[in-house]
Amino acid sequence: MDLVTPSIGLIVWHTIIFIILMFFLSKFAWNPIIKFIDQREEKIKISIEKADQVKKELKHVEDQKNKILKETHVKRDMILKEAIQIKEKIKSKAKEEGMIEKKKIIEETKKNIQIEKKVAIRQLKNKIGDISIQIAEKILKKELDQYDKQDKFIKELVDKLS
Template identity: 35%
Template sequence: MELITPGFGLIIWQLLVFIALMFILTKYAWKPILNAVKSREAAIEDALHAADKAREDMKNLQADNAKLIEEARKEREKIVSAAQSAANKVKEDAKAEAQLITDKMIADAQASIEAEKRAALAEVKNQVAEFSVEIAEMVLRKELSSPQAQKELVDSYMADLKTN
C-alpha cells in the first residue's frame, strides 16, 4: 500500500520541488512566454486591423474604380456621339457638294444644248436665206412671160432643193 499512499517526507519533498519549479518557471520561462504570447497577440491584432483597413481600402478602390469606369464609359459615349455627328455632317456636306456639282453639270449641259440648238437654227436660217436668194437670182435671170412658166420654174427649183 505504500505505492498508493505516499509517505509524509515524499509529499514535503515533492511540494518543495514543485515550489522551486514554479519559482524558476515564473522567473525565467513564464514571463518570456507570456511576453511572447502578448506580443504575438498584439501582432495578430495589428494584422487583423491592417486586414480590416486593407479590406476597407479595397472597397474604396473598387468604388473609385467603378466611378472611373463609369466616367470613362460616359466619355466614350460622348466621343462616339461626337464622331457620329461629325461623320453625319461630313456625309451631308459631301451630299450637298455632290448635288451642287450635279446641278452645275446639268445646267452646263442644258446651256450647251441650247447654244448648239441656236447655232443649228441659225445655220438652217442661213441656208434657207441662201436658198431663197439663189432661187430669186435664178428667177430674175430668166425671163418669164407666163404664170404657167413661172410655176413650172418654181416647182423645178423646189425639186432641186429637195435633192440637195
C-alpha cells in the first residue's frame, strides 16, 4: 500500500518543484507563449477582417457588374429599337420613292403613248390622204380620158364656182 499512498515529503517536494517550475515558466516561457498566442489571435482577427472586407468588396463589385449589365441591356434595347425605327423609316421612304418613281414612269409612258398615238394618227392621215389622192387621180384619169368628158367636167366646175 505504500506505493499507492504518497508520503508527505514526496508531496512537499512535488509541490515545491511544481511552484519553481511554474515560476520559471511564468518568468521565461509564459510571456513568449502568450505573446505568440496573442500575435496569432491578432493575425486571425486581421485575416477575418480582410476576408469580410474582400467579401464586401466582392459584393460591391457584383452589384456594380449587375448594374452595368442592366444598363447594357437597356442600351442594347434602345439601340435595337432605334435600328428598327430607322429600318422602318428607310423602308417607308424607299416605298414612297418607289411609288413616286412608278407614277413618274407611268406618266412618262402615257405621254409617250399619246405622242406616238398622235404621230401614228398623223402618219395614218397622211397615208390615207396620199392613197385618196392616188385613188382620185386614177379615177380622174379613167373618167377624163376622153376629151369630151374633160370639157364637161371643167364646165361643171366653173359653173359651181361662179
